[in-house]
Amino acid sequence: MRCPKCGSELDKVIDSRASKDASTIRRRRECLDCSHRFSTTEQILREHLYVTKRDGRREDFDKAKIIYSLRRACQKRPVHAEQINMLVEDMIDSLESEHGMEFPSSAIGEKVLDNLKSIDAIAYIRFASVYKDFKNLDEFLDEIGDLNAPKLL
Structure with a gap:
């Protein structure tokens, strides 16, 4: 992941939570360079539908x-x-x-x-x-x- 504030690719995951239906995972991250916190969402990619x-x-x-x-x-x-x-x-x-x-x-x-x-x-x-x-x-x-x-x- 790239930090939205400084562009660094160095971060750590602080917290992970699955959505209610367990189709996505929300991750709270912290940039190791500037300490900015941001969230990302992971979900299964359905390809070729x-x-x-x-x-x-x-x-x-x-x-x-x-x-x-x-x-x-x-x-x-x-x-x-x-x-x-x-x-x-x-x-x-x-x-x-x-x-x-x-x-x-x-x-x-x-x-x-x-x-x-x-x-x-x-x-x-x-x-x-x-x-x-x-x-x-x-x-x-x-x-x-x-x-x-x-x-x-």
């Missing part, structure tokens, strides 16, 4: 796109950033186990909606309104009705 778009195009999976979309849907809602990160990590794990290293974009949207429904209904409707591209108010109201409908076992 691909998304197949509806039109058949294939592109690299971008976790940041999903996080951005979820933050927009959860804006001004009681949803914490950690919940969003856990939702995305769980979704990626699930998609990898079902589809391998390449999965359809529709599966991503459906997994996000399934997980978001249990976190916050308003955020779910916000995300669904963009993902499902409602054409009229009736489609929007049907989705709200489905959300309120009791689930049969």
Whole structure:
């Protein structure tokens, strides 16, 4: 690690903590040259994940796109950033186990909606309104009705 203050590569780890879902590790470091303290985060790199778009195009999976979309849907809602990160990590794990290293974009949207429904209904409707591209108010109201409908076992 390079110190953000002086640029030195000499540091020591003062403290390490795993996140709640154990997908990342936060390390508190101290520069040995200037004594500046800073934090770093370690996480597993998922390399070579691909998304197949509806039109058949294939592109690299971008976790940041999903996080951005979820933050927009959860804006001004009681949803914490950690919940969003856990939702995305769980979704990626699930998609990898079902589809391998390449999965359809529709599966991503459906997994996000399934997980978001249990976190916050308003955020779910916000995300669904963009993902499902409602054409009229009736489609929007049907989705709200489905959300309120009791689930049969």
